[in-house]
Amino acid sequence: MEGAAPSREVKVLAGGIRRGGDARGYPFNLDFDFRMLAQFQNLSINNLGDPFIESNYGVHSRQFEVAVLDWFARLWDLKQDEYWGYITNGGTEGNLHGLLVGRELFPGGVIYASRESHYSVFKAARMYRVECVKINTLVSGEINCVDFKSKLLQNTGKPAIVNVNIGTNVKGAIDDLDRIITTLEKSGYQDRFYIHCDGALAGLMMPFIKQAPKVSFKKPIGSISVSGHKFMGCPVPCGVVITRLEHVKVLSMDIEYLSSRDATITGSRNGHAPMFLWYTLNKKGYRGLHKEVHKCLRNAHYLTTHLKDMGVSASLNALSSTVVFERPRDEAFVHKWQLACVGSIAHVVVMPNVNVEKLDDFVAELVVRRRSWNEGKDFSVPCIANDIGVENCLCGHHNKSGIA
Secondary structure, three states: OOOOOOHHHHHHHHHHHHHHHHOOOOOOOOOOOOHHHHHHOOOOOEOOOOOOOOOOOOOOOHHHHHHHHHHHHHHOOOOOOOEEEEEEOOHHHHHHHHHHHHHHHOOOOEEEEEOOOOHHHHHHHHHHOOOEEEEOEOOOOOEOHHHHHHHHOOOOOOOEEEEEEEOOOOOOOEOOHHHHHHHHHHOOOOOOEEEEEEOOOHHHOHHHOOOOOOOOOOOOOOEEEEEOHHHHHOOOOOEEEEEEHHHHOOOOEEEOOOOEEEOOOOOOOEOHHHHHHHHHHHHHHHHHHHHHHHHHHHHHHHHHHHHHHOOOOEEEOOOOOEEEEEOOOOHHHHHHHOOEEEOOEEEEEOOOOOOHHHHHHHHHHHHHHHHHOOOOOOOOOOOOHHHHOHHHOOOOOOOOOOOO
């Protein structure tokens, strides 16, 4: 009925949205409460153009955005007068921007990315019509630097634009940034490379792990991007990209219509997202984020051990909260828990809102359902050694401990 509130439709929608609480395969932190900011939901807040240059549009949250950007620049060791960045619509936009800066600095360059990089990296290569070379990976999902060097030496006449994964999409693997830099320099690419670090989830976790390799602008990298709605938690997709101020000049242009400059991908940008991120950073602080990072790591180790104890092949990379295990054979189970599956494996991303009790419920149901997948037959654990390594595979051929 025209003019009437679509209450029935809203109830149906709300029921579907509540399923998000069962999500285990996607890295969303659902532990947030922004009721304090509800008063701003009736405003159309748009951070048009450059976050550091105010436009003619008056309803913006630039002061919050710049405060968030300053926080991330300090986190990654870049001085306030040496960085530029903005709050994006998510990790994909951060990758698109970082790789675009690389292409503009090195026209004719080649993008190098591991085969386990996020699909947005290969999307960027297609959009920008840049040659893209895929690098093989180790079983862990980390880039294989031997193959990387081999492929660099096949293109010595062209600059290198390198995507470095700070946590791969499926296995949560951390590429070895220092070894990548050394490989570039030893292969003759001194001053002819640009590195973009895709830190969608783990990029915000690494700084709070003492033994983690340092991701820093003190090293010769060009940009870093992270997602805001993943580890930090946010009701809307968002992210942060930081680059060097000297680099972004190749993209920035005056826009008379805005009475501002712009070097962003989208131009118009969600003005609520900076407020959500600012609120979270101020509420939790370094200490709160440190606590959540280590909670996730502990719970990920707990889940991995629990799965193996129940006879399920599973693996966990060091410094990661992404637990990889054998792919369930029941699509209804996959759908219920919203698992992300690739080939013979699936994963659970342990986030701050996922406690031990929730993990126990997941494993208990998995074990019960797993028995029914081979009704009438002798149960056999599938072999996924090629995906997670022989030491983690509990199939009949590789299981030396007798667990089943």
